[in-house]
Amino acid sequence: xxxxxxxxxxxxxxxxEHVSFMDRIPRTIAMAGLLVGFxxxxxxIYTIGVVSPIILxxxxxxxxxxxxxxxxxxxxxxxxTALWITIKEVIFGFAIAITIGFLLGVLVGETTFxxxxxxxxxxxxxxxxxxxxxxxxxxxxxxxxxxxxALAAFIATFPIVxxxxxxLYVADENARMLFKTMGASRFQTLxxxxxxxxxxxxxxxxxxxxxxxMAGAITGEFLGGGKGFGELIRVAxxxxxxxxxxxxxxxxxxxxxxxxxxxxxxxxKLVFWHKSSVSGGIGT
Amino acid sequence: xxxxxxxxxxxxxxxGRPVYELRGVAKSYARRSIHALDRVDLTLTEGSFSSVIxxxxxxxxxxLKIMAGVLPPTxxxxxxxxxxxxxxxxxxxxxxxxxxxFPWRTTLENIVLPIEIRDxxxxxxxxxxxxxxxxxLVGLKGFDAVRPNELSGGMAQRAAICRMLITxxxxxxxxxxxxxxxxxxxxxxxxxxxxxxxxxxxxxFLVTHSIPxxxxxxxxxxxxxPRPGSFVEAIKIDLPRPRxxxxxxxxxxxxxxxxxxxxxxxxxxx
Numbered sequence: 001x002x003x004x005x006x007x008x009x010x011x012x013x014x015x016x017e018h019v020s021f022m023d024r025i026p027r028t029i030a031m032a033g034l035l036v037g038f039x040x041x042x043x044x045i046y047t048i049g050v051v052s053p054i055i056l057x058x059x060x061x062x063x064x065x066x067x068x069x070x071x072x073x074x075x076x077x078x079x080x081t082a083l084w085i086t087i088k089e090v091i092f093g094f095a096i097a098i099t100i101g102f103l104l105g106v107l108v109g110e111t112t113f114x115x116x117x118x119x120x121x122x123x124x125x126x127x128x129x130x131x132x133x134x135x136x137x138x139x140x141x142x143x144x145x146x147x148x149x150a151l152a153a154f155i156a157t158f159p160i161v162x163x164x165x166x167x168l169y170v171a172d173e174n175a176r177m178l179f180k181t182m183g184a185s186r187f188q189t190l191x192x193x194x195x196x197x198x199x200x201x202x203x204x205x206x207x208x209x210x211x212x213x214m215a216g217a218i219t220g221e222f223l224g225g226g227k228g229f230g231e232l233i234r235v236a237x238x239x240x241x242x243x244x245x246x247x248x249x250x251x252x253x254x255x256x257x258x259x260x261x262x263x264x265x266x267x268x269k270l271v272f273w274h275k276s277s278v279s280g281g282i283g284t
Numbered sequence: 285x286x287x288x289x290x291x292x293x294x295x296x297x298x299x300g301r302p303v304y305e306l307r308g309v310a311k312s313y314a315r316r317s318i319h320a321l322d323r324v325d326l327t328l329t330e331g332s333f334s335s336v337i338x339x340x341x342x343x344x345x346x347x348l349k350i351m352a353g354v355l356p357p358t359x360x361x362x363x364x365x366x367x368x369x370x371x372x373x374x375x376x377x378x379x380x381x382x383x384x385x386f387p388w389r390t391t392l393e394n395i396v397l398p399i400e401i402r403d404x405x406x407x408x409x410x411x412x413x414x415x416x417x418x419x420x421l422v423g424l425k426g427f428d429a430v431r432p433n434e435l436s437g438g439m440a441q442r443a444a445i446c447r448m449l450i451t452x453x454x455x456x457x458x459x460x461x462x463x464x465x466x467x468x469x470x471x472x473x474x475x476x477x478x479x480x481x482x483x484x485x486x487x488x489f490l491v492t493h494s495i496p497x498x499x500x501x502x503x504x505x506x507x508x509x510p511r512p513g514s515f516v517e518a519i520k521i522d523l524p525r526p527r528x529x530x531x532x533x534x535x536x537x538x539x540x541x542x543x544x545x546x547x548x549x550x551x552x553x554x
Contacts, residue, residue, distance in 0.1 A: 177378075274387070
């Protein structure tokens with residue numbers, strides 16, 4: 001008898017790969033399940049009554065208010081006017097941040113002067129809590145939309161500077177040497193090689209900025225003279241209308257998500273060749 | 285083969301038209317007072333294949349940068365086709381360890397990139413047929429619309445060969461072109477490189493760390509000493525063309541390898 005005498009039979013499987021429960025359920029189901037669980041827990045806390053309804057309203061109450069706010073927005077009520085103001089602040093702030101951030105990023109990433117002289121100042125300003133500048137913007141630019149745009153842009157500029165500068169450092173020695181041997185000008189090297197290679201980093205900066213620009217606009221409104229969604233939240237909060245605060249935040253987060261996903265969409269279009277171009281996106 | 289019969293002495297300049305000439309080229313970096321390269325004389329004749337081999341830091345890449353017109357020499361002169369090299373030129377083709385194909389361009393668009401940089405997009409488009417012919421030459425027929433990230437390492441380097449050849453360079457400077465490939469692909473690509481060079485009667489100069497690679501490809505192997513770098517010996521490889529991988533087991537081949545290794549060992553830098 002040889003050691004292997006039952007080769008015609010399949011051996012008994014004693015150890016096989018175990019697929020975990022979470023790997024087997026689809027993403028949407030997992031997300032929905034978590035939401036249901038969260039709302040159930042919320043309802044439980046509300047029913048037990050350990051927390052005052054003024055501090056934490058129940059899910060039904062909040063849901064009803066979300067419907068109310070949604071109706072007001074759809075019918076073109078005063079909330080839509082407020083939302084439109086916030087949208088304008090965010091869009092202007094983002095546009096300014098992209099322009100200044102990109103130019104400063106190129107200055108820092110591409111020139112020795114930028115790296116040696118400009119970068120230390122940018123780092124110094126970036127480490128400051130930028131919201132603390134809000135009263136200054138208010139004093140300089142008044143209570144109108146300009147001070148909110150300025151704060152939003154101010155917060156969103158730095159991630160774009162960092163992303164752009166980091167993106168310009170991505171090009172390796174090979175690519176630089178190749179462009180040198182091809183006799184490429186500095187302009188050509190920048191636009192045909194360094195910037196495209198750095199797009200993933202630039203978009204990382206843009207995504208962080210898209211989040212920051214929202215925070216800047218709302219903070220600006222909180223601090224005075226705002227007529228946008230932030231002001232609605234402030235008023236609702238001062239009236240202890242907590243369900244309204246929750247539903248306004250939810251609609252505000254929809255605006256933030258729209259902005260974020262617009263950036264992700266653009267990234268997918270432009271950086272289709274990069275593996276991580278799906279980062280931050282849902283699905284693939 | 286319709287390639288011209290080449291004697292082993294081509295690389296030494298005894299026969300064939302000189303294409304590329306270095307006379308007393310030296311390089312020192314004043315700021316760091318480093319003497320990188322010490323009086324290098326070199327003549328590449330038309331259709332010859334030469335290699336330089338030496339330890340790391342012997343100034344090979346400095347030499348190559350000077351030859352490519354990227355770095356000016358401190359002393360000496362560099363001539364290509366009778367005119368001095370004072371900067372990068374379209375008749376110098378170069379290839380690197382990494383293929384460096386840009387992923388947002390198709391293979392074809394990558395190949396015509398040197399034309400696009402020098403003459404603009406319109407001229408680059410006019411070269412598409414030429415580029416397809418080159419893809420055919422390197423065995424990548426039909427890959428023109430494929431993105432580089434779908435190419436294997438060897439295929440990417442084939443595309444890089446096309447990009448190097450698109451400007452019809454008079455000399456090919458090869459900076460360890462296949463050293464990032466696995467050994468099987470590397471041997472195969474070296475034979476492909478020989479075929480392409482012979483078909484186009486190209487003048488080539490290879491920088492390598494591999495003694496067998498230098499021997500199997502070259503008419504002349506230059507052995508370089510460490511800093512300050514200079515050629516300590518030029519070894520003519522008298523093996524018939526086209527070379528085959530079988531020749532690597534030839535005792536004559538082994539003799540060349542031994543001789544170069546001994547020469548490198550003498551400097552005690554291995």
